[in-house]
Amino acid sequence: xxxxxxxxxxxxxxxxxxxxxxxxxxxxxxxxxxxxxxxxxxxxxxxxxxxxxxxxxxxxxxxxxxxxxxxxxxxxxxxxxxxxxxxxxxxxxxxxxxxxxxxxxxxxxxxxxxxxxxxxxxxxxxxxxxxxxxxxxxxxxxxxxxxxxxxxxxxxxxxxxxxxxxxxxxxxxxxxxxxxxxxxxxxxxxxxxxxxxxxxxxxxxxxxxxxxxxxxxxxxxxxxxxxxxxxxxxxxxxxxxxxxxxxxxxxxxxxxxxxxxxxxxxxxxxxxxxxxx
Numbered sequence: 001x002x003x004x005x006x007x008x009x010x011x012x013x014x015x016x017x018x019x020x021x022x023x024x025x026x027x028x029x030x031x032x033x034x035x036x037x038x039x040x041x042x043x044x045x046x047x048x049x050x051x052x053x054x055x056x057x058x059x060x061x062x063x064x065x066x067x068x069x070x071x072x073x074x075x076x077x078x079x080x081x082x083x084x085x086x087x088x089x090x091x092x093x094x095x096x097x098x099x100x101x102x103x104x105x106x107x108x109x110x111x112x113x114x115x116x117x118x119x120x121x122x123x124x125x126x127x128x129x130x131x132x133x134x135x136x137x138x139x140x141x142x143x144x145x146x147x148x149x150x151x152x153x154x155x156x157x158x159x160x161x162x163x164x165x166x167x168x169x170x171x172x173x174x175x176x177x178x179x180x181x182x183x184x185x186x187x188x189x190x191x192x193x194x195x196x197x198x199x200x201x202x203x204x205x206x207x208x209x210x211x212x213x214x215x216x217x218x219x220x221x222x223x224x225x226x227x228x229x230x231x232x233x234x235x236x237x238x239x240x241x242x243x244x245x246x247x248x249x250x251x252x253x254x255x256x257x258x259x260x261x262x263x264x265x266x267x268x269x270x271x272x273x274x275x276x277x
Contacts, residue, residue: 010052013094017050017066020095024102028110028120038071043110045073052094053082062086064093068101070109072184079186080207081105081234100149105234108144112184112238122147124164127240128172130179139179140240143168150231162191162220162231170220174212175237178205182239187213192230193222200230 018039025032030042039048053065063084070079083101085093107122123144130139145164167189178185187210190202199222203213222229 009090013052013064013066013090014050016091016094017052017068017098018048020098021048021050021068021102024099025106028102028107041070041106041110043114046109046113047071050098062088062093064090064097066094066097066101068098068105070106072113077184078207079109081188104146104149104232106146108146108234108236109186111144112142112236126164126168128168130176132180139182141179142238142240143235144238145235146233148231148233151229166220167233170216171213174210174216177212178237184239185237187235187237188232189213189217189235190230190232191217191220191222192228195228 014037018034018037022032022034022039025041032039032041032048034040035047037049040046041048047070049069049071051067053067055063055065063086065082065084068081068083071077072079081101083097083105085095085097085100087093087096103122107120111117111120111123111125123146126143126145128141128143130141131137145167148162171187171189175187185206188202188204190200192200194200199218201214201217203210203217205213222231
């Protein structure tokens with residue numbers, strides 16, 4: 001009986017999640033509409049579906065994880081993310097989780113997939129070039145980053161600890177593995193520090209655990225505090241099919257500042273370019 005009730009509760013919460021996303025995206029100027037148990041997001045055929053997940057037994061019951069999937073149009077590729085809400089009221093927790101998804105995860109996806117992306121204060125766009133040092137081939141990319149979402153005792157301190165450029169430089173060498181794969185790629189970064197100083201790291205690339213990315217994150221600092229602090233960021237790598245024009249995107253950074261030793265066997269290294277204003 002309890003299992004039946006749990007399924008009924010989750011079915012209700014799944015609907016709550018979709019409705020919360022619909023309201024959030026309407027606030028961003030979109031017109032999403034329900035299609036059976038999914039939501040047509042109003043951006044070039046993107047579909048969204050949600051599922052409230054089971055709470056692991058070692059976690060408090062006030063934690064509600066929600067899996068969110070975005071289906072990328074005709075390609076059928078799926079961007080998966082798990083958002084967590086914190087509240088004794090499960091519906092409030094779901095709404096909170098979907099708010100964070102709509103503010104931090106969806107904007108870079110929208111920017112990458114829209115045929116004519118609009119300016120959005122929720123995203124930061126950088127330009128990178130991956131150059132094959134043997135053949136001279138250059139692959140140009142846009143890196144679209146969502147908001148830095150932080151929690152813990154001192155959010156302002158935590159938010160300022162890892163600037164965008166520092167994050168990208170840390171991930172640059174591991175990302176050479178996708179430099180010659182001209183498809184959309186996405187990365188989730190999550191760092192936390194427990195009150196006892198222990199670090200918790202999670203890094204996923206294209207939905208899969210990414211050991212190389214997680215190893216790179218170990219070098220990033222988080223403030224030492226007697227309280228729990230955490231930081232998460234979602235970014236999308238979008239292949240720029242047109243060559244980057246020097247006047248449009250700035251110049252390469254000087255040697256030693258923006259170049260990274262190539263990944264063994266890949267032949268590629270990243271050349272950083274100035275961010276757009």
